[in-house]
Amino acid sequence: MIVNQKVNFMTVQQMAQLDATFSALSDGTRRAIVARLADGETTLSDLAAPFDMSLTAVSKHLRVLSDAGLVDIEKRGRTRHCRLRGAPIKEAVDWLSKYESFWIDRFDALARHLAKEENEK
Amino acid sequence: MIVNQKVNFMTVQQMAQLDATFSALSDGTRRAIVARLADGETTLSDLAAPFDMSLTAVSKHLRVLSDAGLVDIEKRGRTRHCRLRGAPIKEAVDWLSKYESFWIDRFDALARHLAKEENEK
DNA sequence: ACTTTACTCAACCATTCAGTTGACTATAAT
DNA sequence: ATTATAGTCAACTGAATGGTTGAGTAAAGT
Numbered sequence: 260m261i262v263n264q265k266v267n268f269m270t271v272q273q274m275a276q277l278d279a280t281f282s283a284l285s286d287g288t289r290r291a292i293v294a295r296l297a298d299g300e301t302t303l304s305d306l307a308a309p310f311d312m313s314l315t316a317v318s319k320h321l322r323v324l325s326d327a328g329l330v331d332i333e334k335r336g337r338t339r340h341c342r343l344r345g346a347p348i349k350e351a352v353d354w355l356s357k358y359e360s361f362w363i364d365r366f367d368a369l370a371r372h373l374a375k376e377e378n379e380k
Numbered sequence: 381m382i383v384n385q386k387v388n389f390m391t392v393q394q395m396a397q398l399d400a401t402f403s404a405l406s407d408g409t410r411r412a413i414v415a416r417l418a419d420g421e422t423t424l425s426d427l428a429a430p431f432d433m434s435l436t437a438v439s440k441h442l443r444v445l446s447d448a449g450l451v452d453i454e455k456r457g458r459t460r461h462c463r464l465r466g467a468p469i470k471e472a473v474d475w476l477s478k479y480e481s482f483w484i485d486r487f488d489a490l491a492r493h494l495a496k497e498e499n500e501k
Numbered sequence: 502a503c504t505t506t507a508c509t510c511a512a513c514c515a516t517t518c519a520g521t522t523g524a525c526t527a528t529a530a531t
Numbered sequence: 532a533t534t535a536t537a538g539t540c541a542a543c544t545g546a547a548t549g550g551t552t553g554a555g556t557a558a559a560g561t
Contacts, residue, residue, distance in 0.1 A: 277411065282403065425506085435507080
């Protein structure tokens with residue numbers, strides 16, 4: 260089985276990591292959790308409090324974030340303490356940054372402008 | 381109906397845009413399409429060629445990217461020409477950047493190091 | 502005029518996802 | 532010893548996702 264196959268200069272693992280990161284962050288609740296954790300470590304109950312959903316639901320969200328490697332969960336007595344991990348986020352930023360302020364937007368604007376001029380002749 | 385409600389200094393629209401952007405990018409096929417479009421404008425058929433799936437499937441992926449505002453699709457005769465738009469990507473990068481190189485990782489590393497020392501005593 | 506190309510659309514399918522509830526477990530507090 | 536707290540787990544639901552196929556349409560090539 261080929262596991263280290265590269266697609267577009269990217270290993271399958273890196274692809275999977277990006278899948279996990281982006282899909283973890285595609286949910287507003289989970290982004291809120293990330294934002295909250297940026298203010299410091301917290302327990303699951305504390306995290307869940309502001310949300311209008313069951314503890315189980317938040318626990319599941321947290322699990323998604325944890326599986327994606329975005330947060331660390333540490334069991335301490337009967338509480339779970341969660342904190343943010345920056346590494347996978349950095350990978351996502353690195354990927355995105357390639358396409359961010361892309362010249363294409365400026366080209367678009369120009370193309371539209373020319374098309375409009377053409378129509379108005 | 382409240383439409384401009386702000387949650388954590390972010391409008392619901394901005395939240396929805398981030399939802400759309402991250403979830404659009406959570407699929408490898410769609411990220412490949414974005415990467416491909418960074419090399420320049422292409423038609424749907426051209427885009428679809430390298431993928432081992434139906435044209436319909438790729439068309440759907442493209443629709444997702446278009447709905448998320450990540451690509452522009454322009455009908456020209458019987459072909460659809462697609463190009464990348466940088467703006468929503470920039471928003472995603474801006475959001476992510478807040479949490480990227482977070483001090484927490486360094487703290488983690490330190491904590492783990494100390495814990496290890498403790499164990500080795 | 503006929504055929505091919507480049508799609509779209511609708512219907513369907515299997516899987517995943519976000520949420521629920523109710524029962525359970527382990528730790529901490531009284 | 533009992534009770535409350537913090538959380539997990541399994542089972543269920545409804546909606547969304549990623550894919551398929553087959554039929555249809557509009558433009559281009561011959």
